[in-house]
Amino acid sequence: GQQLNQSPQSMFIQEGEDVSMNCTSSSIFNTWLWYKQDPGEGPVLLIALYKAGELTSNGRLTAQFGITRKDSFLNISASIPSDVGIYFCAGGLIQGAQKLVFGQGTRLTINP
């Protein structure tokens, strides 16, 4: 089945630094979503991308849908302590069913 390769698996950064993570796949997706998960909670949707090449921002977060439709990246600018958590990418396939396939996650740790 489809698989997403998300990298890096973990990041340790200083507060104020910018963060970049990405997802790649051998399959084409019609939708890319980025989620954040805090401990003990469910994933929360951050950004949704629906068109190849689309660049979307949500506050300090920016995500892009790759032209090939096989990749996406998420950038976080000027990181703050509350950005700590696990970030997941998810690819969506519109086949009448719209399944989501998730990456393995990027664990972000911020040193104050």
Add this chain to the structure above:
Amino acid sequence: DARVTQTPRHKVTEMGQEVTMRCQPILGHNTVFWYRQTMMQGLELLAYFRNRAPLDDSGMPKDRFSAEMPDATLATLKIQPSEPRDSAVYFCASGLAGRENTEAFFGQGTRLTVV
């Protein structure tokens, strides 16, 4: 305040017991997903429903797992009999399927421990 509600939040049970997890999707959403999250496998799709009809449950062990939607406001995931390897966090998510809309909104999960 629209959100997906899951109960219970935590469940500890003995091996062999039946476990039922419940989910109330966001009102008006027509798609419901069940995911399982473990450290080793990450988020795995177990099953999903559209307009209460099961569309795909290929990710679910058929011999012990079953998923149903008795009505539009309730989805259930049942494990019978439970085994220690079923220990995980089970998430329900709902969405409103459209031409381009594939967004899924997650509940807080049920943390299952089978001893």
